[in-house]
Amino acid sequence: MSDPTIKGLPPPPVKYDGSDFRIAIVHARWNDAIIKALVQGTINKLKEQGVKQENIVVKSVPGSFELPFATKQLIEAGKVQSSNAAPSMIASTTNLLSLIDNSSSSQSTPKPSSSGGSSASTAPFDAVVSIGCLIKGSTMHFEYICDAVSHGLMKIQLDTGTPVIFGVLTALTDDQALERAGLGRGEKGKGHNHGEDWGLAAVELAAQNRDWVKGVL
Numbered sequence: 001m002s003d004p005t006i007k008g009l010p011p012p013p014v015k016y017d018g019s020d021f022r023i024a025i026v027h028a029r030w031n032d033a034i035i036k037a038l039v040q041g042t043i044n045k046l047k048e049q050g051v052k053q054e055n056i057v058v059k060s061v062p063g064s065f066e067l068p069f070a071t072k073q074l075i076e077a078g079k080v081q082s083s084n085a086a087p088s089m090i091a092s093t094t095n096l097l098s099l100i101d102n103s104s105s106s107q108s109t110p111k112p113s114s115s116g117g118s119s120a121s122t123a124p125f126d127a128v129v130s131i132g133c134l135i136k137g138s139t140m141h142f143e144y145i146c147d148a149v150s151h152g153l154m155k156i157q158l159d160t161g162t163p164v165i166f167g168v169l170t171a172l173t174d175d176q177a178l179e180r181a182g183l184g185r186g187e188k189g190k191g192h193n194h195g196e197d198w199g200l201a202a203v204e205l206a207a208q209n210r211d212w213v214k215g216v217l
């Protein structure tokens with residue numbers, strides 16, 4: 001048996017501040033109990049690093065095969081939302097300018113437009129965590145999906161420049177999956193919830209990528 005102290009993710013070299021980040025989680029619903037634990041583990045770690053609840057967007061799809069498409073569409077939707085939000089910012093700036101202009105005249109002043117009261121970000125997503133749980137059955141279904149999903153998710157992050165965290169368990173048995181979701185029921189104990197690692201990875205990649213896109217190393 002391997003030494004349990006060797007394997008696994010050490011703490012990040014610096015403490016990252018996620019308070020300004022917008023993160024999407026997209027998860028498959030296949031193998032529901034495992035998925036729920038992984039999603040919760042991810043959310044717990046995102047929040048622990050300062051990501052605000054309202055800036056964590058959670059979406060679901062039926063199975064892991066759907067993850068690459070959904071991940072890509074979510075990244076694009078975040079970009080569209082952010083560019084749609086820009087005109088209203090210009091409009092409120094214009095309103096503010098006209099308030100200043102009109103302050104010395106007798107004309108009635110227009111009211112600045114309301115921001116809508118929500119503090120949720122409409123910025124592009126800083127990272128997406130794509131979560132699924134594939135468990136080997138009796139056909140080649142598992143192998144094809146594992147291969148397609150891992151390649152698909154890698155391609156998306158390289159094509160879009162948005163970090164995609166590979167939150168897909170590829171387990172040969174139910175017990176392997178349960179242990180990796182912190183739900184183990186065997187002699188090895190409950191195991192470690194890998195969702196926690198994915199939450200950490202999302203904030204770390206989001207923080208580093210914010211620097212990298214500005215040419216800061």
Ligand SMILES: Nc1c(NC[C@H](O)[C@H](O)[C@H](O)CO)[nH]c(=O)[nH]c1=O
Nearest residue numbers: 028030062063064065132133134135
């Ligand atoms: N067997 C598993 C699946 N299969 C379903 C596919 O992912 C997909 O939804 C279907 O083929 C329709 O396109 N999905 C998992 O996430 N985990 C499995 O173990």
Ligand SMILES: CC(=O)[C@@H](O)COP(=O)(O)O
Nearest residue numbers: 136137138139140141142
């Ligand atoms: C296509 C399917 O979802 C299913 O028949 C795959 O079977 P298995 O998981 O036993 O390989």
